[in-house]
Amino acid sequence: MTMLAGKSAIITGASAGIGREAALLFAQEGARLVLTARRRAELEQLAAQIAAAGGTAVALPGDIRDDAHAAALVAAAEARHGGLDIAFNNAGVVGRTAPAADLEPADWQEVLEVNLTAAFLAARHQAPALQRRGGGSLIFTGSFVGHTAGLPGMAAYAAAKAGLVGLVQCLAAELGPAGVRVNALLPGGTDTAMNVARAPGAGPEVLAFVQNLHALKRLAEPQEIARAALFLASDLASFVTGSAMLADGGASICRG
Template structure:
């Protein structure tokens, strides 16, 4: 049985990783998925894959931190697919500089734009239709960095993921009686391309032991396909085994530091 027949879903960061796997699962459940990202080529490739498998998909590029582009995206979806039933805020970005001592304001703002401001803009854009119909689901991929911030994800990433978790709780408490389900997914270390921004990108064998994109997609699928009467407000998904990250954290501590500030052991 296809649990999402007739539903329209917007998925950000759909070209790779968790977004890509989520799009395939929701499309297989009958949802018409609008694939949003920056690279049209990967979106077109995924759209063709979903269509070939019998699903319905549309590729749309957009700057999700730009209000005009977000409003245009939601309007296009309403006019061509239908009112948005499900919004998956999956797009994420991490900084290269992880220590708050060295990160530049421009890089800090870029991380907050993608991880927080875009979620606000997209949620605000879909709310009128959801509230008017007394139904809708907004699912945001936060991170366990929201709970335990450290130098692995960095200062900006942890702050943004904590703020977006707070924002989703606000949506839940404010609009649950209007039929809105607001859900936060909190993954631990997940083997996605964002890890390439780490001061020491994890080795392949380390990534193999992490949460995989398809694991997070299955968690999103669960909360999206539950009956509308039921909401999972938060869901934590983490690796079974916890790896030693102390060396990675120490490398991250000094990445981007001026030479004059480096300790002798790293200078």
């Protein structure tokens, strides 16, 4: 399968979870990758795994909150792969969960920086590169939280992810004439280490609560969200832009 044959892609948050599965899937579909995350060992192991399977991946660990790192990812895609066609800006954090009145300003700032400001920094470097290629796909991982639902203790996360949808809409309007599609992918609860149900000390009742939020009564596997990202990255989504595409297992419509 070669849905992304000849395409160059950046994937952030690639060392684990959705980002890792997207990297494996995109590589299987023919994309040449630049991968980033903070954890060097995991990132380099993933790049080696992709290379062993016949794919192409460059590991460039760093902090997505760093504007220079955002620029370096684009420079690597252009130097190693001849340009940039796809960017899947997937990295994010839930941050501290607590009532809004109990959050410290530093708690708020961290979540906004990682989930929203970093998306802006990525876009300011990725968009010109995509335009130099004559078009492409710019994808950001959002959440149903802050879009169709509010959950107690997640004010900072919800605010950041809601802001991300607004950023996506404006970018789509700005970049559409240049052939660049911009979309937000909104997963539901996904079975990764970042999920509150998998946090240290979370008992089975937490998992049951999170599962019950979804019409499908389960968490998503990371591969399922990666396949939704593949759709947005590929030509199958050639007329999809400015969307907040839900892949949430029905969490947005479930009331029990």
